[in-house]
Amino acid sequence: MNDQQRSLLLDISSRFSPPKGVKLSYGTSGYREDAALLESTVYRVGILAALRSLKTRAVIGLMITASHNKISDNGVKVADPSGGMLTQDWEPFADSLANTPDSHSLVQLIDAFVKRENIPLDGEQDAKVFLGRDTRPSGFSLLEAAKQGVASIVSAIATDMGVVTTPQLHWMVRARNKGLEASENNYYNQLSSSFRCLLELTPQGSRPSGTNNKLIVDGADGVGGEKLENLKGMLSGLHIEVRNSGDGLLNEGVGADYVQKEKIVPRGFGPAEVGVRCASLDGDADRLVYFLVQPNSNKIELVDGDKIMALFALFIQEQLSILNKSEDGTVNRPHQTRLGIVQTAYANGASTDYLKQLGLQVAFTPTGVKHLHEKAAEYDIGIYFEANGHGTILFSETYLCALEDTNNDLLSSSKGSEKQKAASRLLSVSKLINQAVGDALSGLLLVEAILQHMGWSIHRWNELYHDLPSRQLKVKVADRSAVVTTNAETVAVKPSGIQEAINAEIAKYPQGRSFIRPSGTEDVVRVYAEASTQEGADGLANSVAKLVDNFLGSSSS
Numbered sequence: 001m002n003d004q005q006r007s008l009l010l011d012i013s014s015r016f017s018p019p020k021g022v023k024l025s026y027g028t029s030g031y032r033e034d035a036a037l038l039e040s041t042v043y044r045v046g047i048l049a050a051l052r053s054l055k056t057r058a059v060i061g062l063m064i065t066a067s068h069n070k071i072s073d074n075g076v077k078v079a080d081p082s083g084g085m086l087t088q089d090w091e092p093f094a095d096s097l098a099n100t101p102d103s104h105s106l107v108q109l110i111d112a113f114v115k116r117e118n119i120p121l122d123g124e125q126d127a128k129v130f131l132g133r134d135t136r137p138s139g140f141s142l143l144e145a146a147k148q149g150v151a152s153i154v155s156a157i158a159t160d161m162g163v164v165t166t167p168q169l170h171w172m173v174r175a176r177n178k179g180l181e182a183s184e185n186n187y188y189n190q191l192s193s194s195f196r197c198l199l200e201l202t203p204q205g206s207r208p209s210g211t212n213n214k215l216i217v218d219g220a221d222g223v224g225g226e227k228l229e230n231l232k233g234m235l236s237g238l239h240i241e242v243r244n245s246g247d248g249l250l251n252e253g254v255g256a257d258y259v260q261k262e263k264i265v266p267r268g269f270g271p272a273e274v275g276v277r278c279a280s281l282d283g284d285a286d287r288l289v290y291f292l293v294q295p296n297s298n299k300i301e302l303v304d305g306d307k308i309m310a311l312f313a314l315f316i317q318e319q320l321s322i323l324n325k326s327e328d329g330t331v332n333r334p335h336q337t338r339l340g341i342v343q344t345a346y347a348n349g350a351s352t353d354y355l356k357q358l359g360l361q362v363a364f365t366p367t368g369v370k371h372l373h374e375k376a377a378e379y380d381i382g383i384y385f386e387a388n389g390h391g392t393i394l395f396s397e398t399y400l401c402a403l404e405d406t407n408n409d410l411l412s413s414s415k416g417s418e419k420q421k422a423a424s425r426l427l428s429v430s431k432l433i434n435q436a437v438g439d440a441l442s443g444l445l446l447v448e449a450i451l452q453h454m455g456w457s458i459h460r461w462n463e464l465y466h467d468l469p470s471r472q473l474k475v476k477v478a479d480r481s482a483v484v485t486t487n488a489e490t491v492a493v494k495p496s497g498i499q500e501a502i503n504a505e506i507a508k509y510p511q512g513r514s515f516i517r518p519s520g521t522e523d524v525v526r527v528y529a530e531a532s533t534q535e536g537a538d539g540l541a542n543s544v545a546k547l548v549d550n551f552l553g554s555s556s557s
């Protein structure tokens with residue numbers, strides 16, 4: 001680092017002091033905190049994003065959002081050149097950067113890291129960072145901090161993409177790095193045109209149509225509702241009504257996290273929606289769940305991320321089996337294509353059994369799309385979903401090239417054949433689904449296209465398998481980092497003795513299963529339990545929550 005670079009960094013960073021007594025760590029989804037504590041962190045993540053851009057010689061994304069958290073929180077995360085999450089190799093540097101106490105130690109830290117990583121700071125190339133934010137009021141001042149962070153690195157350029165969904169920003173980063181136009185319009189065009197292609201390929205008359213084309217969407221009073229309003233005008237064959245698109249309080253009694261965890265009707269929905277297909281987005285529109293309002297009750301029937309995954313898996317498997325059918329039409333070889341499924345410990349046991357019955361390979365990772373995405377990228381086609389509705393489908397570049405070639409061959413030899421249509425459908429899915437990260441808007445259009453393809457109602461879809469009753473709780477403790485887990489979060493290795501105590505509780509319940517993990521986005525320990533009855537799942541979750549409390553002690557706050 002030369003003198004000019006050093007004095008620029010010292011000068012700007014001296015205006016952003018980290019909050020005293022707060023230790024930040026780059027969690028499941030970047031940094032999340034009370035927004036008032038985040039200015040210096042966002043500033044420093046701006047620096048990190050610029051350095052990452054220089055290192056990779058590509059555009060990097062910086063998104064200011066706290067997704068499903070309450071409105072007073074905010075957060076920041078980084079998108080790598082592929083549009084996926086920041087490489088985990090850089091997370092320790094992110095943590096040191098966020099927690100270093102003053103400007104002098106900050107400069108030393110950056111200097112050492114730049115040397116170690118061979119980051120070209122000679123000014124010959126520009127760093128390029130796309131900035132995005134959700135609708136939180138604190139986003140505007142945090143955006144300024146991010147701009148200052150980028151500006152602290154000589155020859156770094158920040159481009160403000162405005163208020164966008166998290167997946168839109170990830171998509172734009174990926175698009176730009178592939179040499180495509182990284183605009184919101186291009187995003188809408190790609191989604192709407194691939195959706196249209198899929199609808200055009202819907203089998204005619206061969207299947208009973210139980211699909212009603214009306215869908216009501218809860219926008220969580222976040223950015224997703226507004227964006228869906230823009231997108232829906234470009235769609236035909238689907239009637240979408242958006243509720244909670246920004247007039248009410250963000251994530252308060254609305255949104256995918258609330259609907260999935262509480263299983264209660266979100267604000268703005270009621271008896272008039274009984275029997276209607278409904279969906280819910282989260283605050284930054286990277287999660288999607290479907291639901292049905294129950295008659296005479298405030299309860300919903302949840303159709304969660306696991307069921308979305310089951311629908312996607314079934315559809316992809318069907319297309320592969322058509323495409324890979326041998327010439328004499330007798331032998332199905334669907335396993336010519338490596339199709340893999342990735343879940344977390346939150347996946348309902350019934351969903352895993354169902355996927356295995358389909359003959360699919362199911363792998364497990366810890367919570368957080370950064371883990372699932374990495375695993376899914378090992379397959380030709382990898383489908384990953386968290387039960388909370390965060391997930392997508394990845395197609396490897398090699399597989400996509402082969403698929404394009406196959407489709408071109410079929411177009412010249414047997415255009416309109418079943419095989420050619422199957423190839424076209426898979427190509428359309430690869431364009432519709434956001435391959436950078438889970439995206440509620442693209443996921444929603446794929447669900448809708450598949451329901452029309454199958455001729456299914458939401459009821460028929462929901463009947464694919466029956467969830468085991470489950471319950472999720474959160475426990476506020478003095479220090480959540482005291483919980484350390486292993487084995488894709490299914491075993492707690494710390495505090496010592498807690499896993500044995502949990503096992504003893506599990507043994508009391510038929511089909512009992514339970515685990516604990518520290519949240520990466522809220523200051524709580526999460527408890528998950530499932531059992532053969534709802535009473536059992538509730539009882540197990542409550543006893544495990546008590547154990548957490550006994551072993552870790554309640555927080556005073």
Ligand code: G16
Binds near residue numbers: 067068370
């Ligand atoms: C983020 C991640 C998700 C993850 C969730 C877990 O969601 O993107 O992959 O499932 O955190 O949160 P926790 O660690 O608190 O259980 P989001 O939608 O809040 O960005």
